[in-house]
Amino acid sequence: MPYEFKAQRRVEFSDTDMAGIMHYSNFFRFMETAEHAFFRSLGYSIAPRQFDPGEHRIGWPRVHASCDYHKPLRFEDMVEIHLLVAERKTKAITYQIRFNKVTGDERTEVARGKLTVVCVTWDPVSHSMKATTIPQSIAEKVEVAPAELLA
Secondary structure (H helix, E strand, O other): OOOEEEEEEEOOHHHEOOOOEEOHHHHHHHHHHHHHHHHHHOOOOOOOOOOOOOOOEEEOOEEEEEEEEOOOOEOOOEEEEEEEEEEEOOOEEEEEEEEEEEEOOEEEEEEEEEEEEEOEEEEOOOOEEEEOOOOHHHHOOOOOOOHHHHO
């Protein structure tokens, strides 16, 4: 489904703080990893290596990132990162990202994040960015998740 993506990963020792709890900043790294994997699942890269001659490179800078924490994750916990497309505008995509601790067949939500990215063109000569319409080939593959999933 082009409105959600799920990935699992284990909390590594290097992800934790001195109390043995996953450091808050790593939730943002996990969000970014899920976003990149979502793009790959659609057949794209968040940072394409080849560009058409004469066209400006596009990028996806963050204009909003937040995360609310409910329960801690600890070293060796398995976490499911569940990305949902919450909103798609002509130039921006907002994701809702749920972090679920995986214990056997059980899922317990431990945090919920929000990430908004804007499609921009990058001019390598002037080193400037400008918001641009999301390319049609990408926009047609990204749908907004049903409201009941976002609740």
